[in-house]
Amino acid sequence: MATEFRLPELGENIAAGDVLKVLVSVGDTVSRDQAVLELETEKATIEVPAPVSGTVKSIHVKEGEKLKVGGLILTIEEGAGKKAEKKAEGAHEAPKAKEPVAPLPKAEKIQARQDVKEKAPEARVAPPVPPPPAAMTATPPAPRAKDEPLGPRVAAPATPSVRRLARELGVEIDEVTGSGPGGRISEEDVKAYVKAMMTRPAAAQPGAAPAVLPLPDFSRWGEIERQPMRSVRRKTAEHLSHAWATIPHVTHHDKADITELEQLRKQHEARVEAAGGKLAMSAIAVKVVAAALKVFPQFATSVDLVREEIIYKKYAHIGVAVDTDRGLLVPVIRDADKKSILELSVELARLAERARNRKTTLEEMEGGVFTVSNLGGIGGTHFSPIVNSPEVAILGISRGRIEPIFINGLFQPRLMLPLSLSYDHRMIDGADAARFLRWVVKAFEQPSSLSLEE
Amino acid sequence: MSEKPNSTQLAVVGAGPGGYAAAFLAADLRMQVTLIDAEANPGGVCLYYGCIPSKALLHVAQVLNEARHAAHWGVEFSEPKIDLAKLRAWGQSVVRKLTGGLGQLSKQRAVHYIQGRASLVDHRTLRVQKAGGGEETLAFDHIILATGSRPATLPHFPSHSPRVLDSTAALQLNHVPKTMLVVGGGYIGLELGTVYAALGTEVSVVEMMPGLLPGVDRDLVSPLAKRMAAICRSILLNTKVAAVKEEKDGLRVKFEGAEAPAEEQVYETVLVSVGRKPNSNIPGLDNTKVEIDSRGFIKVDLQRRTNEPTIFAIGDVAGEPMLAHKASHEGRVAVEAIAGHKVAFEPQAIPAVVFTDPEIAWCGLTETQAEKEGCPIKVARFPWGASGRATTLDRSDGVTKLILDPDTERVLGVGIAGPGAGELIAEGVLAVEMAATATDLKLTIHPHPTLSETLMESAEVFFGQSTHLYRPKKIPR
Numbered sequence: 020m021a022t023e024f025r026l027p028e029l030g031e032n033i034a035a036g037d038v039l040k041v042l043v044s045v046g047d048t049v050s051r052d053q054a055v056l057e058l059e060t061e062k063a064t065i066e067v068p069a070p071v072s073g074t075v076k077s078i079h080v081k082e083g084e085k086l087k088v089g090g091l092i093l094t095i096e097e098g099a100g101k102k103a104e105k106k107a108e109g110a111h112e113a114p115k116a117k118e119p120v121a122p123l124p125k126a127e128k129i130q131a132r133q134d135v136k137e138k139a140p141e142a143r144v145a146p147p148v149p150p151p152p153a154a155m156t157a158t159p160p161a162p163r164a165k166d167e168p169l170g171p172r173v174a175a176p177a178t179p180s181v182r183r184l185a186r187e188l189g190v191e192i193d194e195v196t197g198s199g200p201g202g203r204i205s206e207e208d209v210k211a212y213v214k215a216m217m218t219r220p221a222a223a224q225p226g227a228a229p230a231v232l233p234l235p236d237f238s239r240w241g242e243i244e245r246q247p248m249r250s251v252r253r254k255t256a257e258h259l260s261h262a263w264a265t266i267p268h269v270t271h272h273d274k275a276d277i278t279e280l281e282q283l284r285k286q287h288e289a290r291v292e293a294a295g296g297k298l299a300m301s302a303i304a305v306k307v308v309a310a311a312l313k314v315f316p317q318f319a320t321s322v323d324l325v326r327e328e329i330i331y332k333k334y335a336h337i338g339v340a341v342d343t344d345r346g347l348l349v350p351v352i353r354d355a356d357k358k359s360i361l362e363l364s365v366e367l368a369r370l371a372e373r374a375r376n377r378k379t380t381l382e383e384m385e386g387g388v389f390t391v392s393n394l395g396g397i398g399g400t401h402f403s404p405i406v407n408s409p410e411v412a413i414l415g416i417s418r419g420r421i422e423p424i425f426i427n428g429l430f431q432p433r434l435m436l437p438l439s440l441s442y443d444h445r446m447i448d449g450a451d452a453a454r455f456l457r458w459v460v461k462a463f464e465q466p467s468s469l470s471l472e473e
Numbered sequence: 474m475s476e477k478p479n480s481t482q483l484a485v486v487g488a489g490p491g492g493y494a495a496a497f498l499a500a501d502l503r504m505q506v507t508l509i510d511a512e513a514n515p516g517g518v519c520l521y522y523g524c525i526p527s528k529a530l531l532h533v534a535q536v537l538n539e540a541r542h543a544a545h546w547g548v549e550f551s552e553p554k555i556d557l558a559k560l561r562a563w564g565q566s567v568v569r570k571l572t573g574g575l576g577q578l579s580k581q582r583a584v585h586y587i588q589g590r591a592s593l594v595d596h597r598t599l600r601v602q603k604a605g606g607g608e609e610t611l612a613f614d615h616i617i618l619a620t621g622s623r624p625a626t627l628p629h630f631p632s633h634s635p636r637v638l639d640s641t642a643a644l645q646l647n648h649v650p651k652t653m654l655v656v657g658g659g660y661i662g663l664e665l666g667t668v669y670a671a672l673g674t675e676v677s678v679v680e681m682m683p684g685l686l687p688g689v690d691r692d693l694v695s696p697l698a699k700r701m702a703a704i705c706r707s708i709l710l711n712t713k714v715a716a717v718k719e720e721k722d723g724l725r726v727k728f729e730g731a732e733a734p735a736e737e738q739v740y741e742t743v744l745v746s747v748g749r750k751p752n753s754n755i756p757g758l759d760n761t762k763v764e765i766d767s768r769g770f771i772k773v774d775l776q777r778r779t780n781e782p783t784i785f786a787i788g789d790v791a792g793e794p795m796l797a798h799k800a801s802h803e804g805r806v807a808v809e810a811i812a813g814h815k816v817a818f819e820p821q822a823i824p825a826v827v828f829t830d831p832e833i834a835w836c837g838l839t840e841t842q843a844e845k846e847g848c849p850i851k852v853a854r855f856p857w858g859a860s861g862r863a864t865t866l867d868r869s870d871g872v873t874k875l876i877l878d879p880d881t882e883r884v885l886g887v888g889i890a891g892p893g894a895g896e897l898i899a900e901g902v903l904a905v906e907m908a909a910t911a912t913d914l915k916l917t918i919h920p921h922p923t924l925s926e927t928l929m930e931s932a933e934v935f936f937g938q939s940t941h942l943y944r945p946k947k948i949p950r
Contacts, residue, residue, distance in 0.1 A: 176881075176883060178906060178907045178908065179820075179821075183816065187814075187815045200881075201878075201910055203908050233815070236813070243782070
């Protein structure tokens with residue numbers, strides 16, 4: 020298969036460059052990541068790496084030519100190059116399954132990165148495609164403070180000119196691994212980092228690297244206002260970027276006929292309110308999910324890639340997403356399986372209020388094995404929630420709607436509740452997900468099996 | 474039809490080291506610049522009332538002190554005759570030459586200079602009250618506020634009295650008093666105290682903290698403290714001025730504190746040097762989104778931009794340390810940011826110098842800071858008693874030290890006390906910025922015999938291998 024290699028995004032402030040040197044000829048075998056072009060931008064000369072392995076079929080640039088981002092450089096006939104990388108392991112699935120961005124999950128790779136960091140390497144090794152530090156479940160993230168110096172401040176060891184270069188290229192100097200003694204960061208290290216960034220497929224990698232691509236100066240087009248990112252927003256951004264980047268997501272949608280459940284709910288509403296709760300779908304969902312986890316224990320697991328083990332959690336603490344003025348918080352209801360729907364309603368109302376009033380403790384926010392996210396109160400037909408890593412599944416609930424359902428030869432108006440189950444396909448297969456959700460649907464459709472007090 | 478207001482691409486308010494550096498760079502980058510200041514030429518406090526005049530006088534003080542000390546070497550000078558008017562004139566000529574020079578540079582670069590006082594109308598317009606009379610309204614695309622700082626005052630002091638001086642008045646050198654009380658043992662008070670002591674005044678210093686130059690590493694202050702104790706009548710630490718009353722022949726001062734003299738003392742003059750306050754009270758600033766913090770500094774980001782996108786602030790008015798060289802560099806960053814370059818003000822070390830005798834200079838991480846932040850460090854200290862050059866100068870009262878990262882050997886900070894510390898520290902700043910290691914300093918050949926060698930030898934101390942100082946390391950490296 021012939022691949023057209025076009026110049027990838029280099030950073031917002033670099034739209035083009037001059038071709039300094041073409042490093043390959045027609046007929047050459049190239050490996051993925053091998054430098055094929057030297058490009059001179061305003062401030063630095065950058066090596067442009069090949070995106071795939073194969074044979075150079077044709078070269079579309081000449082030395083001295085100006086090359087814009089998106090411009091055609093080479094046509095490569097893909098084939099077994101020296102390091103023919105196989106495409107994504109789990110690439111069979113639904114559109115949501117992302118190609119693993121960086122070949123993270125192997126223990127050896129993690130080991131290799133640790134080695135690079137720990138000693139000053141003898142040869143100048145360009146750092147491996149830098150995976151997001153938090154992705155490694157076993158290794159603690161790289162100790163680089165960003166804007167806030169955490170404890171003793173040790174700034175990145177880079178000379179002023181190197182720091183300037185990093186700014187010009189839109190690179191966060193603290194993210195660069197230095198190859199010099201004492202971790203000193205050289206100009207080459209910064210350029211190698213840029214090069215490594217370019218080996219990823221194009222710009223749309225939201226979770227892959229901690230925000231390295233520079234933003235344009237938006238004030239060029241109109242008035243702007245900058246506000247500092249508050250801690251909840253920052254944590255949410257980091258957490259979800261990581262979850263999105265490391266978990267191959269699939270979302271399975273289904274609908275539950277809650278016509279009868281809704282009637283029952285209305286009947287008992289008052290009683291629950293008297294007890295200080297709100298008999299809402301969320302509380303019922305928590306109960307149902309807690310029960311489902313007993314039947315499908317693989318949904319209450321976490322994946323330990325370092326030890327290559329699956330951790331089964333024998334408890335049912337369920338997190339419930341709460342929308343607050345500070346952002347999204349997920350307080351956790353402990354032992355939801357041991358609580359009645361009445362108790363869950365009361366606890367949920369209390370937790371939600373505490374979350375909104377900034378009163379939740381750290382303990383109340385951790386320890387969950389599964390998360391429920393209910394947007395039905397606001398609206399929507401379905402959505403694909405992001406798995407609350409390191410959990411493996413999350414149940415999203417959208418707004419119930421009266422729909423015509425074909426029952427016994429007639430169309431009947433039934434209240435249908437959309438359910439969306441996103442799951443980690445490394446752990447959970449499609450069939451399991453379908454069964455789990457079907458079970459949940461059935462539980463919703465047989466409200467007599469649900470008791471208020473048990 | 475009303476006259477269309479003049480406009481400029483960049484307005485710079487305040488032509489001190491921050492303002493003029495910014496204006497000149499902007500002109501070099503082909504921006505249309507207007508520079509506004511109350512004086513006839515650029516220079517600001519630094520040139521007119523601060524750094525420059527004080528250093529000129531400190532040089533004279535140093536000559537006087539060395540001349541006196543020369544008797545030790547067999548060269549005896551008789552008591553010098555000090556022509557105060559001539560000394561004053563010389564100091565003024567230095568200021569005139571330098572500020573005139575800046576005026577020339579300003580013209581060469583076609584910077585539009587307006588002598589006057591500026592106020593803001595809104596985030597795109599300012600008004601200048603011109604020195605010669607009249608007003609001018611100016612529209613700008615961007616503005617850099619470089620309005621600097623002013624000496625802080627103490628409320629209970631009779632500031633109207635001609636006997637109560639601030640640094641500006643002290644530098645005017647109107648006369649040499651017989652006695653002077655310096656209130657505040659910081660760098661300004663000590664530098665000016667040194668000048669007056671050399672000219673013959675009996676200087677006393679009162680400082681409310683437990684030591685002179687609070688915040689500075691004690692081992693750097695100690696050689697100076699010894700010298701100050703020798704040339705001053707008294708140094709009162711942990712002590713405050715409780716009351717000051719103007720009398721016919723002087724100022725009667727009552728002290729309180731650990732070293733307060735029981736009786737009130739009378740001084741001919743009192744120099745108040747208790748710090749400086751940022752000049753952020755710019756009229757019209759509240760018509761913009763600019764924010765000021767609790768200490769009076771204008772809040773800025775890494776590019777020195779305020780909350781108002783068209784307004785930048787640099788120098789003393791934008792935060793600590795209040796130093797001229799910090800202002801200049803901030804000014805340049807601000808201009809580059811306005812020009813669209815991807816820059817930030819992110820120095821790893823800003824040097825500070827106290828131009829007393831001995832001088833004290835430091836940059837980067839200090840021992841005091843490291844202790845406060847719980848930062849693990851190793852200190853490699855080289856006393857000047859072991860320096861050949863220091864001995865030839867008969868000035869062994871100095872020390873050079875490196876603050877190092879114990880794991881990477883990286884130079885995190887440098888501290889020097891001794892004559893010439895102010896010049897020597899530059900190498901330290903470079904070492905910190907270049908992320909140099911102790912090995913780098915050790916292997917860099919320094920000329921002999923110089924005081925700069927002490928930096929190389931401090932690095933050798935780190936390895937327990939200093940040539941001129943026997944301090945073997947217990948564990949071989």
